[in-house]
Amino acid sequence: MEKDLINSLKEMMGISPGSQLEMIFDSVSQVAPYVGKVITSYKIYRLEKRFKNNETRISKIERKIESSSPVITDFIKGKVFPFVLEDLLNEAQDDKIEFILNGFETVIDKKITEEDKIIAYFDVVRELRVDELKTLFNYDHTYFTLLQEKRKSESIDYRKEIESWKLNEGYYKYIKSKLSTLGLIKRDEKDVFEEIIKFVEEKFQFDERNDFLAKNRLSSKLDRKLESYELTQFGQEFINFIVNK
Structure with a gap:
């Protein structure tokens, strides 16, 4: 499985057999398990497991990359795939892997080449936990x-x-x-502004009648509106x- 994983990574990154880049990649692959031993080994094991669990989908993504234009293919392998690989390697929550791969496919399917925007999207994916998503x-x-x-x-x-x-x-x-x-x-600022105006007007009426229960209900209603996004x-x-x- 480890050889399959390394070969798949090389192919997706566009590393040619026998090139200097392949020699560097192989050297890092051999040294990496000894750097931060337990952590690195666990991450590699987790990455292998994620590749295995998503094998069919990753093969589909590889075919999409191969059928793309040379410009898009170079951009994906050189710019996008390193972000995806980093997230697949470092992401702590397995439930987020689906969304990382979805983002990767979106770039390919929609031929997105705005590097800053792609980085922003993947940055946000890293920031959010599953509950937040x-x-x-x-x-x-x-x-x-x-x-x-x-x-x-x-x-x-x-x-x-x-x-x-x-x-x-x-x-x-x-x-x-x-x-x-x-x-x-975001809060709907127009809606909140109108609610505050209405609150002030109705509160004035309730103050005149000393209707404390109505004022409390009104305050609760405004609080809910302020928490509306x-x-x-x-x-x-x-x-x-x-x-x-």
Whole structure:
């Protein structure tokens, strides 16, 4: 399996047999297990396992690369594949591998050559954990419904899972804050502004009547509105990238 993995990596990176680059690659492959011994060995084992689990898909990706134009092929092997390989090697959560490969296929299928944008997408993939990705998908109702259908056979209900996180207010706020910081979701500023104006007007009326219960209900309603987010354009583009829409 190890030889198959190394040969597959060489082919995808465009390393020619007998070239100086192949000699360097082979030298690094031989030395690597002795550098950071346990960690490196475990990562190589995990990478082999991920290649084996996705063997059919990776073969399909290889065929797509081979059928691309020379310019696109060179760009993918020289610029994109190193990012993908790094993520396949270092990513701690197996559930994210599907999205890394989806992103790789998106680059190939849509012939994306904007290097900065590709790097940005893969940077965000690295930043987000699985729980955060699930929460992000919840803002794309079309994809979330498809995801639920796909996961029915696994008896997974993502909506119930996300609702359970809401009970842990601090954790759920942390997730939304992180998604917002990365520019993936935002508050609907117009909607919030209108809600605040309405809040002030209604609160004035309740103050005059000393209706404390109504004021509390109104405050709770405003709090919920302030915590209401929607996808940004970048957030939608990122989802499209990692689900290959």
